[in-house]
Amino acid sequence: MATYSPTTRVGQLGGGGDVLPPSNGGGDDGGFQGSSLPNYGARLRRARLGLICAIATVSMVFISLTSAYVVRQGLPTYDGTINSYVRDWGMVQLPWQLLAINTLLLLLSSLTMEAARRDITRRSALAPLKSIPGIALGDEKSFPWLEVTVLLGLGFLVGQWFAWGELKSRGFFVDTNPNSSFVYLLTAAHAVHLLGGIIALLWASITSLQHKPVEGRRIVVDVAAWYWHFMAVLWIYVFALLAFAR
Amino acid sequence: MATSATVHAHAPQGFIRKYIFSLDHKVIGIQYFFLALTAVWVGMFLSLLMRIHLLWPGASLPLVGEIKPETYLSLLTMHGTIMVFFVLTTAPQGGFGNYFLPIQIGAPDMAFPVLNMLSFWTTFVAFVTIIAAFFVSGGAPLHGWTGYPPLSAIPQAGPGEGLGADLWITSIAIFCLASLMGALNFLTTTLDMRAKGMTMMRLPLTVWSWFITAILGLLAFGVLLSAGILLLMDRNLGTSFYVPLVVVNGQVMGHKGGSPLLWQHLFWFFGHPEVYIAILPGMGVTSQILSTFSRKPIFGYKAMVYAMLAIGFFGFMVWGHHMFMSGMSPYSAFAFSLLTMCIGVPSAIKTFNWLGTMWGGHIRFQTPMLYAIGFVSLFVSGGLSGPFLAQPVLDIQLHDTYFVVGHFHLIMGVAAIFGMFAATYYWFPKMFGRMMNETWGRVHFFITLAGTYAIFMPMHYLGIAGGTRRYSQYTELAYLQKLMPIHQFMTYAAIITIAAQFIFVINLFWSMFRGPRASDNPWQSTTLEWTTATPPPHDNFGGVTPVVNHGPYEYGVPGAARDYVMQTDPATISSH
Numbered sequence: 087m088a089t090y091s092p093t094t095r096v097g098q099l100g101g102g103g104d105v106l107p108p109s110n111g112g113g114d115d116g117g118f119q120g121s122s123l124p125n126y127g128a129r130l131r132r133a134r135l136g137l138i139c140a141i142a143t144v145s146m147v148f149i150s151l152t153s154a155y156v157v158r159q160g161l162p163t164y165d166g167t168i169n170s171y172v173r174d175w176g177m178v179q180l181p182w183q184l185l186a187i188n189t190l191l192l193l194l195s196s197l198t199m200e201a202a203r204r205d206i207t208r209r210s211a212l213a214p215l216k217s218i219p220g221i222a223l224g225d226e227k228s229f230p231w232l233e234v235t236v237l238l239g240l241g242f243l244v245g246q247w248f249a250w251g252e253l254k255s256r257g258f259f260v261d262t263n264p265n266s267s268f269v270y271l272l273t274a275a276h277a278v279h280l281l282g283g284i285i286a287l288l289w290a291s292i293t294s295l296q297h298k299p300v301e302g303r304r305i306v307v308d309v310a311a312w313y314w315h316f317m318a319v320l321w322i323y324v325f326a327l328l329a330f331a332r
Numbered sequence: 333m334a335t336s337a338t339v340h341a342h343a344p345q346g347f348i349r350k351y352i353f354s355l356d357h358k359v360i361g362i363q364y365f366f367l368a369l370t371a372v373w374v375g376m377f378l379s380l381l382m383r384i385h386l387l388w389p390g391a392s393l394p395l396v397g398e399i400k401p402e403t404y405l406s407l408l409t410m411h412g413t414i415m416v417f418f419v420l421t422t423a424p425q426g427g428f429g430n431y432f433l434p435i436q437i438g439a440p441d442m443a444f445p446v447l448n449m450l451s452f453w454t455t456f457v458a459f460v461t462i463i464a465a466f467f468v469s470g471g472a473p474l475h476g477w478t479g480y481p482p483l484s485a486i487p488q489a490g491p492g493e494g495l496g497a498d499l500w501i502t503s504i505a506i507f508c509l510a511s512l513m514g515a516l517n518f519l520t521t522t523l524d525m526r527a528k529g530m531t532m533m534r535l536p537l538t539v540w541s542w543f544i545t546a547i548l549g550l551l552a553f554g555v556l557l558s559a560g561i562l563l564l565m566d567r568n569l570g571t572s573f574y575v576p577l578v579v580v581n582g583q584v585m586g587h588k589g590g591s592p593l594l595w596q597h598l599f600w601f602f603g604h605p606e607v608y609i610a611i612l613p614g615m616g617v618t619s620q621i622l623s624t625f626s627r628k629p630i631f632g633y634k635a636m637v638y639a640m641l642a643i644g645f646f647g648f649m650v651w652g653h654h655m656f657m658s659g660m661s662p663y664s665a666f667a668f669s670l671l672t673m674c675i676g677v678p679s680a681i682k683t684f685n686w687l688g689t690m691w692g693g694h695i696r697f698q699t700p701m702l703y704a705i706g707f708v709s710l711f712v713s714g715g716l717s718g719p720f721l722a723q724p725v726l727d728i729q730l731h732d733t734y735f736v737v738g739h740f741h742l743i744m745g746v747a748a749i750f751g752m753f754a755a756t757y758y759w760f761p762k763m764f765g766r767m768m769n770e771t772w773g774r775v776h777f778f779i780t781l782a783g784t785y786a787i788f789m790p791m792h793y794l795g796i797a798g799g800t801r802r803y804s805q806y807t808e809l810a811y812l813q814k815l816m817p818i819h820q821f822m823t824y825a826a827i828i829t830i831a832a833q834f835i836f837v838i839n840l841f842w843s844m845f846r847g848p849r850a851s852d853n854p855w856q857s858t859t860l861e862w863t864t865a866t867p868p869p870h871d872n873f874g875g876v877t878p879v880v881n882h883g884p885y886e887y888g889v890p891g892a893a894r895d896y897v898m899q900t901d902p903a904t905i906s907s908h
Contacts, residue, residue, distance in 0.1 A: 132443050132524045139516040139550055146554035150598055154562060157597070158573060163589035174589040261570035264589065271565065 126210070126301040133309045141316050144279060148320065151272060152327060158264050159331070176263025180328065181252040188245035189325060195238030196318040202231030203311035210304040232291050232307065235314070239284045246277055265332065272324045280317050286310040343870035353453070355445035356870060360452050361431025362763065367456060368423035369837075371414050372749075374463070378411040380830055383823040387816075389805045404804035405474035406492050410466070412477030413500065416606065417507050418459050420748050424613030425549070426455065426514060428755045429542040431763060433518060435861040436536050438527025438878040440871040443520040447513050454510035462503035465496040473497040476802065478599060481574035481592045485566040488580050498567065501560050508557040511549050518546035527860070529880035533637070534899065536859045536884040537630065540637050541616025544644045545609050551648070552605040559598035566590065593658055600651035607744050608647045611711075612640060614751020615682060618704045621754055622686055623885040624857045625701035626693030627895055630885045631685045639678035639685075646675045656727045665724040672722035679715055683708065693888070699773030700855070703754035706781050707747055713785070714742025717792060732802070735795025738788045746784045753780070753836070760843065761850030765867045768843040776835040783829030790818045858898045859884050 162171035205228055215221050250270065253259075258266040290306040344350045354360060384391065385399040385407075392398045399407070430448065434441055442448045465472045473492045475484035479501070487494045522535075522543045535543075562573040566587070574595045575587035623630040630636060652660060652668030660668075686708050695701065717739040720726050730736060753776075760768050791799075799806070799815050806812040806819065853862040860880070864873050878900050886897040 128524075132520055135524050136444060136447075136516055136520045139519050143512050143516070143550050143554045146551050147558050150555040150558040150601070154558070154573065154594055154598065157594050158591070161589060161591050161594075163576070260565070261572075261586075264572060267565065267569075267571040267573065271561070275561075 126305065129302075130305050130308060133305050134312070137309045137312055140313070144316070144320070147275065148272075148323070151268075151275065155268050155272070155327065155331070158268070174264065176265045177332070178253070178258050178263075178266045178269050179256050180269070181249050181256075184245060184249045184252060185325060188242050188249065189321065191238050191242045191245060192318050192321055195235050195242065196315055198231050198238060199235045199311045199314045201229070202235055203307055205229070205231055206300065206304045206307045210301045213300050232287055232294075236284055236287050236291065239280060239287070239314075243277055243280065243284075246273055249273070269328055272328065276317070276321055276324050279320070283310060283314050283317055286313070353449060355441070355449050357430050357434050357442045357445065357448060358763075358868065358872075360448050361427050361429070363452050364422055364426035364430055364455070365428070367452075367459060368419050368427055368752075371418035371422065371459060375411050375414040375419060376830055376833065378407045378414070380826065382407050382411065383826045385804065386806065386819050387823050389807060399804070401804040402474055402491050403471070405476075405490075405802065406472035406496070408802060409474060409476050409492075409500070410462070410472045413462060413504070415745065416477055416610070417504065418455075418462075420610035420744065421507075421511065421549075421606070422455060423752050424617075424748065424755070425518070425542060425545050425609065426452065428538075428617070428752075428759065429518060429545070429613060430514075432759065432861055433539055433542050434521060434525065435864065435868060435872050436539050436859050437522065437525060437530050438860050438873070438880060439521060439525035440873070440877075442517050443525055444517050448517050451510045451513035451517065454506055454513065458503045458506035458510060461499055461506060465492075465499040465503070468495040468499065470494045470496050473500045478603065479563070479595075480599075481563065481566065481590075481595050482576070482578050482587075484595075485563055485575045485587075486578065486580055486585055487567060488583070488585070498564070501564050501567075505557055505560045505564075508553040508560070511553045512557075515546040515549035515553070518542055519550065522546070527878045527880055530899075533634070534880055534883050536616075537619040537633070537636055537640075538613070538616035538859075540640060541612045541614075541619075544640050545612045548605040548609050548612070548644050548647065552602045552609070555598055556602035559595060559602070562598075563595065593655070596655050596658060597651070600654045601648070603654065604651045605644075605647045607740075608643055610744050610748045611751070612643070614707055614748045614754075615640065615711075617751050617755045617758065618686065618707045619689075620857075620859070620884075621700045621704035621758055622689045622708075623887060624758075624855055625696045625698060625704070626690045627696070627887045628689055628693040628885075629883075629887055631688030631691075632681070633883070633885065635681055636685055639681040642678040643675060646671060646678075650675065653722055653727075656724045657731045662724070669722050669724055673719055676715075676719055679711075683712060683715075698757075698855075699768070699770060699777060700754050700758035702774065702777045703750050703757060706777065707750040707754060709781070710742050710747035710750055710784070713789070714739060714744075714747055718743070730795055732800060733795035734791040734799045734801055737801050738791030738795060741788045741791070742784075746788065750780075753777075756840070758855065759861075760840075761854045762861055762866055762868070764844050764847075765850055766843050766845075766847030767850050767854065768847060769839050772835055772839045776832055776839065779832035779835075780829060783825055783832060786825035787822050787829060790822055794818050856894075856896055858882070858886055858896050860899055863898055863900050 159175050161173075163174040164170075165172045209228070250273070253266070253269065258269070260267055260270045286306060287310050290303055290310060293303050293306070343356075344354070350356075351359060354363075381393055381396060381399065382404060384393060385404060390398065396403060396407075430442070471492045473479075473484065473496045474490050475493070475497065483489050483493065484497060484501075487497065522539060526535075562571075565571045566574050570586055572587040572590035574592055575585065575590040576592070577588040578585050619630055619636055650668055650672045652664055653672045656665050656668075690705075717735065721730060721736060721739060757768055757773055760766075794815055795801075797815055799812060799818075803812070806816060850866050852864070852866045855862070860878055861868070863878060880899045881903040882897050882899045882901060884899060888895055889897055
């Protein structure tokens with residue numbers, strides 16, 4: 087616990103803001119709303135931290151759904167006609183080929199997403215050089231990785247839509263049996279979260295058309311990329327759960 | 333990097349950007365505060381209706397007419413839900429946390445101001461949604477704030493279980509999203525936006541409490557969200573997650589094989605941490621106030637931090653103690669019982685540290701201090717019945733009786749609300765630039781303290797005597813009829829206590845406009861919010877970034893002209 091040292095000049099202590107030194111860094115106060123000279127490094131760190139929290143909470147949603155899945159699967163149900171307990175989990179014929187294609191699409195999109203992230207990271211690192219007189223970086227045409235990722239992501243969602251249609255045509259509806267309920271629930275929950283990622287990517291694409299600073303866009307793309315990879319891992323998990331814990 | 337001055341120049345001027353869709357954490361904090369204030373009056377009014385109905389079952393009451401048994405159930409459902417979500421979760425964290433966490437760590441705003449605004453307005457939509465349940469055909473739901481299926485999962489199960497119950501679940505799902513956004517913001521802000529010198533072990537205990545509450549919220553609300561989605565599916569899509577084969581009014585429902593216990597597990601996995609989400613901020617502000625008004629450093633700062641972390645940690649492992657009566661294995665019950673008792677240890681550490689803080693201090697009995705002491709008193713009184721209920725054997729007798737109602741109202745309800753009162757009286761000068769009336773503050777305190785004890789202590793006797801909760805009438809059963817005098821006493825106490833709350837509200841609004849002007853540091857407190865102007869400017873510190881040189885509770889410093897050292901005072905005042 088702090089105590090006064092004998093040399094303290096107590097009389098000079100001020101309680102008000104007037105004794106405070108001017109802003110001298112710490113890197114923590116840049117980049118909030120309204121700032122005209124944002125500190126991109128601090129903003130990126132902050133956005134990544136926020137993303138970790140978001141991933142934690144999305145994980146909790148899927149952990150609780152998994153827990154419900156496992157519990158519901160093991161529940162015995164009383165069947166009055168045979169006077170004993172039976173398992174009513176039921177079976178679902180998953181459209182394997184379609185789901186495999188969707189999985190490939192999503193994994194591919196993860197690769198293009200990573201390419202987009204690295205591309206914009208490189209460009210944002212070079213951005214300060216452009217302001218130096220006499221330095222021209224050339225009018226480089228970068229591949230539209232972001233747009234390709236959005237297309238692949240939308241392709242995955244359309245593929246999932248077809249997968250649900252296939253399930254329907256095979257006679258498996260949401261309320262057919264608990265197994266089919268969970269198939270729809272888990273795939274839909276993942277699709278909703280992926281849609282959030284697509285919206286973030288679309289936003290990043292739109293801001294690139296508005297010629298906003300590349301450093302700011304890089305933050306959106308970086309965070310969206312990590313989220314996107316998480317979505318890919320999450321899909322593998324959901325797929326594995328549906329495939330192996332039937 | 334940006335200097336705060338540039339930001340200061342960008343403070344919004346238009347009414348809508350400044351007061352309605354504001355990005356300023358202080359405005360958002362006040363919005364949360366008033367939302368919770370509105371909600372607490374709605375919730376309190378519902379409890380008044382219930383208490384009056386218990387004494388005069390046939391009476392026709394304003395706004396609701398004669399209260400039928402199902403109306404009584406919808407009143408208690410809405411009372412519980414509104415109080416737990418829109419008061420106990422909203423005000424301490426969303427209100428005071430939003431306003432003071434950034435200032436106390438020396439930040440100009442929350443990490444994500446837009447997200448902050450969104451989380452408030454999402455909460456607002458959730459509140460409107462739940463209030464709408466009163467006005468749809470069938471009225472508000474009957475299933476209690478815990479929403480146990482099958483009652484909550486079958487629209488035909490009773491009036492209010494149709495659209496009313498859908499609105500109820502939807503409201504909670506929206507509230508979950510809002511709380512998750514808020515928690516994310518609180519965590520990022522605390523971890524990343526602390527001023528220079530503000531190490532984790534120099535954080536005021538209020539910040540620690542909001543931080544730990546945010547961790548709990550981040551991990552708990554997602555589970556409730558999933559549980560709510562499953563419930564909505566059972567209700568509307570014909571699935572059978574929670575609903576077994578049931579017959580309602582002679583009609584077989586389409587469900588089979590689901591387990592109501594699955595809901596209970598998921599709900600209470602959220603529900604128990606929720607108790608700590610409600611109470612932890614109260615613990616933080618109590619620590620802050622006890623230290624300030626005792627003019628002594630907090631006793632055992634680190635122990636306080638670790639105790640809160642331990643409470644949060646154990647809080648996730650005790651949900652089963654709400655389900656002892658559900659047919660759970662005795663071995664599981666034993667584990668849950670033991671873990672529940674473990675929470676008594678950090679709770680006791682906190683209580684003794686609070687007492688140790690006050691011991692030998694130069695105590696200033698101003699209103700915030702009175703409420704902080706009241707918090708400790710209620711925390712002990714309400715907390716001690718916890719270990720009773722944690723015993724599976726005793727819980728068999730006490731489950732679903734008024735003993736439980738008394739227990740959780742004292743600790744989760746009233747103690748948390750005393751924390752809010754303490755926070756209001758303590759921070760009002762900083763928030764509104766004026767002082768609240770001290771005399772009426774004390775009157776309000778003593779009536780409220782005596783009143784809440786008079787309402788909730790008799791509930792313990794009632795419960796031990798077998799008085800069941802959630803019954804709308806006690807006049808029909810002989811053994812319960814003998815307990816009616818206790819109900820009478822509680823109802824009269826409730827009417828007086830509720831009347832006393834008008835003192836608070838009048839004091840609040842009167843002081844907002846007519847109270848004496850507050851200085852920048854009226855309580856001679858040490859933390860950062862007292863170093864800045866009253867009320868703080870848009871960027872909190874008027875263009876400068878504070879540098880922290882001291883711990884948060886350096887009071888009673890020997891040999892000093894002033895008995896406290898502010899966190900921003902020069903480092904020449906050595907910190908050992």
